[in-house]
Amino acid sequence: MARPYTSLPAGAKNHLEAMAANGMLSESKAATALGMPIDQFKRVIADDAASKQIWENALSIEKDELLGKLWSLADGGDRQAATTLLAVRHGLTEKQPTGGGGGVTVNFTLPAALDPSEYMKTVQSAQKALPDGGANE
Template identity: 60%
Template structure:
């Protein structure tokens, strides 16, 4: 039985980033390309910090490629791509939040404006005289 992998093999960073740049990145494809069984690849990514960083950097390259393609589509007039890009990168959406949200919402309901005479009547202080003892 072969010894289990302790970290990703040498050259994994360049190989995984190249796969990501070409749209070929997945866990199974990465494991196969690096000559590792999938379960070993997943274990190494979870347990070895430097290997996890290599994988996260490859995912970042893939994410940047996708965001650039979406940006190009949005600039070209694709409104769905523009909406998605605004939602993903800037948290903007035309949809109202549903159910419980982490955001606090405060609503102020103001009464209608009073006429000048009604306003004076509302703010006028009427003093009462105290009964004489």
């Protein structure tokens, strides 16, 4: 049985970046292209910092390629592509046109209910405080 991989094989960086630029990047395709079992590929990416960096760089290239294609569609008048770009890049959606989702919130804090006798004392005190003693009502 072959010894388990501890890092990506030589040439993996160039190979993964080329796959990303051509839109063929996935864990299973990358593992197959590098001659590694998928479980070992995933373990190497998780455990080896240099391999993880190579994989993340390849994913960044793929993301840039996809965003470029989406931009071209949006620039050509594709409404859905433009909507997707606004949502992904700027957090705007049709449901939240303001973007931040931080709309206005108003809170009312009401005092606890008074028992009827306490309420009457409050009303009577307020009437006495009026200049004419509350007689105009």
